[in-house]
Each structure stands twice: as C-alpha cells, then as structure tokens.
Amino acid sequence: MPHTRNGTKRAAARMGGTFQREVNRLSGDVENLKEDLSGIARDTLGVARAGMTEAKRGVKKSLNVAKDSGSAAAETLKDHVTSNPLTSLGVAAGLGLLLGAYFFRGRS
Helix, strand or coil, rough: HHHHHHHHHHHHHHHHHHHHHHHHHHHHHHHHHHHHHHHHHHHHHHHHHHHHHHHHHHHHHHHHHHHHHHHHHHHHHHHHHHHHHHHHHHHHHHHHHHHHHHHCCCCC
C-alpha cells in the first residue's frame, strides 16, 4: 500500500501544478481581455467624439446657410416693398383679411 499512496500523492501534486498553471493562464487571459475591452471603449469614445464634432460643424454650416438665405430674402422683400409700396400694402391687407377670417371664422 505505501507504494500506491506515494503514487497518489505524486499524481495529486501534478494535478495541482497543472491546475495552478491553468488558473494562472486564465488570469492572464482575463487581464488581456480587460485591456482589450478598455481599448475598444477608448476607441469607441474617440469615434463618437469625432462624429459629434462633425455633426456640430454640419449644424453650424446649415445655420449659416439659413441665416444667409433669410438675410437675402429680407433684403429682397425690403427692396420690393420700397419699389412697390402700394402693391405691398395691398398684399399685406389681403393676407391680414385671410388670416383674420381663418382664425376668427367660428367665433360668432
């Protein structure tokens, strides 16, 4: 029996060593995974920030175009009213009547 007991102890020691190596390897794999995920998170944040910056540029550009178009339309309207005051007064009065009729049609 002593021979079997020593064999069992050696087998258990080998298994314990193998188990410890596997645990150490798994621990290293988990650490690598953690670092990879952290890198992915940083990259994703960078891409999101870049997208937000580009979106802000697009919105600013659109606002500037709208502002310029509005200014041009206002200038054109001003020129038209200045060159045709009676026509402009007639158009304004007609629009006022139409809007008044629309908003106050059921209040009698």
